[in-house]
Amino acid sequence: MAQSSTQAPAPLGAAHKAAVVHRLRRAHRNPDAAHKHPINQAHYTDATLGERLADRVAAIIGSWPFIIGQSVLMVLWVYLNVWAIFIKHWDPYPFILLNLVLSFQATYAGPIVLLAGNRQSQKDRITLEHAADESDKGEQHITKILIEIKKNTELTLQILQELEAEPV
Amino acid sequence: MASEKSVPTARQRVARQHKHPVNQLFHDEATVGERVADQAASGIGSWWFLAIQSVIIAVWIAINSVEFFTHKWDIYPFILLNLAFTIQAAFTGPVLLLSGNRQAQKDRLRLEHTAEVAEAAEKATLQILEEIERNTEATLKVLEHLKKRRDAKGAVQA
Numbered sequence: 001m002a003q004s005s006t007q008a009p010a011p012l013g014a015a016h017k018a019a020v021v022h023r024l025r026r027a028h029r030n031p032d033a034a035h036k037h038p039i040n041q042a043h044y045t046d047a048t049l050g051e052r053l054a055d056r057v058a059a060i061i062g063s064w065p066f067i068i069g070q071s072v073l074m075v076l077w078v079y080l081n082v083w084a085i086f087i088k089h090w091d092p093y094p095f096i097l098l099n100l101v102l103s104f105q106a107t108y109a110g111p112i113v114l115l116a117g118n119r120q121s122q123k124d125r126i127t128l129e130h131a132a133d134e135s136d137k138g139e140q141h142i143t144k145i146l147i148e149i150k151k152n153t154e155l156t157l158q159i160l161q162e163l164e165a166e167p168v
Numbered sequence: 169m170a171s172e173k174s175v176p177t178a179r180q181r182v183a184r185q186h187k188h189p190v191n192q193l194f195h196d197e198a199t200v201g202e203r204v205a206d207q208a209a210s211g212i213g214s215w216w217f218l219a220i221q222s223v224i225i226a227v228w229i230a231i232n233s234v235e236f237f238t239h240k241w242d243i244y245p246f247i248l249l250n251l252a253f254t255i256q257a258a259f260t261g262p263v264l265l266l267s268g269n270r271q272a273q274k275d276r277l278r279l280e281h282t283a284e285v286a287e288a289a290e291k292a293t294l295q296i297l298e299e300i301e302r303n304t305e306a307t308l309k310v311l312e313h314l315k316k317r318r319d320a321k322g323a324v325q326a
Contacts, residue, residue, distance in 0.1 A: 020284045021189045027280050029273065037283035040276055049256045062265025064201050076225065088203050092249040108263025116268050120275070127279065134286060136291040148300045155307040162314040 023165070027089060031055070039130050043123045051119065070105075113132040189223065190281050194274050209267035212260060221256075225249070 027033040035041045047055065060066060077098050081089045091097035186192050198206070211217060228249055231237045242248035 016288065017189070020281070021193070023269075023284065024189060024193055024277060024280055028277055031273075032278065033278075035280065037279040040283075041281050044276070060264050060270045060271055061262050062267075064205070064263075067259065067262050067266070070262070072321055074255070087234055094242065095251055096247065099247070099251045099254050102251075102258040106254065106257040109258070109265070113261060113264050113268065116265060116272070120268070123260065123275065137290075138293075140299065141290075145293070145297050145300060148297060148304060152300060152304045152307055155304065155311055160313060161304050162311065162318065166318070 020045045030080045039123065042126065054112075054119055057112055061112060062116075074102075188281075190274065190278050194277060205263075205266045205270060206261050209270075212263060228252075 023036075031044050035044060040124065077091070078095065080087055081091050081095065123124065186196055228242070232240050232242050232246065232249075233244060255272065
């Protein structure tokens with residue numbers, strides 16, 4: 001008759017977890033990696049030209065080379081306008097032109113921060129939509145399982161009736 | 169009164185190994201630059217920073233406007249203070265983006281992890297369904313067997 005199945009169910013043990021971490025580590029720090037999650041695919045792989053540009057600009061301004069480079073330029077500017085003897089001081093103390101240049105930078109940085117923030121909130125929105133779809137799918141599976149268990153219980157009850165009807 | 173099994177707070181967690189693989193990759197394996205970025209963002213975005221900045225501004229304006237102080241370096245309308253503000257803003261923007269990029273990176277990583285987990289869960293669910301279906305088949309066979317036996321007994325008695 002039906003053979004008894006003693007084989008263990010597919011384990012989600014240490015090996016599986018290690019494989020997952022390995023795949024995640026490959027995707028870490030690389031927005032150009034092949035993504036598994038559909039929202040990551042939509043957000044990065046299928047990004048429009050404007051969106052890619054927004055990501056690039058945010059990645060460049062929000063990086064240590066930019067911050068360090070800006071600091072070096074600032075110090076150089078002040079040095080050239082205070083101590084340098086081989087060059088005309090074009091912006092003497094209190095550095096009004098430097099102020100303008102930095103204000104200019106801050107004026108653009110603000111909107112770019114919002115640009116990046118908007119892109120993240122857009123991603124958050126479609127992530128939730130996808131979660132709702134997935135939740136529907138999960139519910140369908142559970143309903144199927146429930147129907148199957150009910151069927152099984154019906155059969156077991158019929159067997160009980162058969163057995164009870166037998167003369168002891 | 170806290171029980172021994174009490175859940176560690178976020179602050180206590182920082183010093184420990186994280187449990188979630190995304191936190192492990194993101195926090196425990198962060199590079200020096202990433203750690204400094206996190207520190208900078210949490211330093212600037214704190215009440216301490218705002219309070220100290222306010223005190224410095226107040227002292228600056230006081231020294232440069234109140235007659236009692238003799239050494240003045242930035243008299244009204246405080247052009248150098250303006251430059252200081254601008255420098256702060258010029259650094260805050262990039263640090264904000266730095267921190268935002270890092271959060272976006274974590275978000276991306278978290279979704280990838282979710283996809284992995286969802287895949288495993290769906291596989292498990294389908295296995296459960298399959299197993300129950302097998303069980304139903306077996307139960308059905310038992311029922312058929314019993315019915316057959318009853319019919320055979322009835323035939324013998326008749």
